Amino acid sequence: MTQKNYQLPELSYGYGELSPFISEEQLKLHHDKHHLAYVNGANSLLEKLAKARQENSDLDLKAALKELSFHLGGHVLHSLFWRNLAPVAKGGGGEPAGILAEKINNEFGDFQRFKKEFTQAALTVEGSGWAALGQSLDDGRLLVMQIEKHNINLLPQFKILLVLDLWEHAYYLDYKNERAKFIEVFWKIVSWSEAEKKFTYA
Ligand code: MN
Secondary structure, three states: OOOOOOOOOOOOOOOOOOOOOOOHHHHHHHHHHHHHHHHHHHHHHHHHHHHHHHHOOOOOHHHHHHHHHHHHHHHHHHHHHHHOEOOHHHOOOOOOOHHHHHHHHHHHOOHHHHHHHHHHHHHOOOOOEEEEEEEEOOOOOEEEEEEEOOOEOOOOOEEEEEEEEOOHHHOHHHHOOOHHHHHHHHHHHEOOHHHHHHOOOO
């Protein structure tokens, strides 16, 4: 049985719609080139695995699985990241509502404290990586994650509700190497609806 290949998802907004926070050129490059490279990378690894199975041949599994984790992690995180953003006119920039808001208040104290912790995590990601808000599948707790590359420091059994891409490729055209500026901008176009959908009341 052949599984369907991974595909680059379309954005639910136009490339220019996040401007002036993220320019059209920056978003297009990020989505069409960088994200696509992870989609292609993951598919090529799946093909390698399938081919080795068909031929019943050996593969350097250590290397293949490491690469797969990187590319597939990149694809999944980018796919979520696009849904975590919205133009201001379409709900970007707000705070979470409903039970997710309650849970954030219970666990972090209030939204401002959560924002501070998430911002700190984002600022201090070593090299390339992500800040994420995760929810435990075991007990429902919320924790901030600091993911290195696309696949390191992930907490097992945590569902990712919200991510922020801190790779320089996410912001270098607009903000050069000034990560802090990009993080400030994120709060202006963050959209909570996807996180609210993914959050499970526990
Ligand atoms: Mn990226």
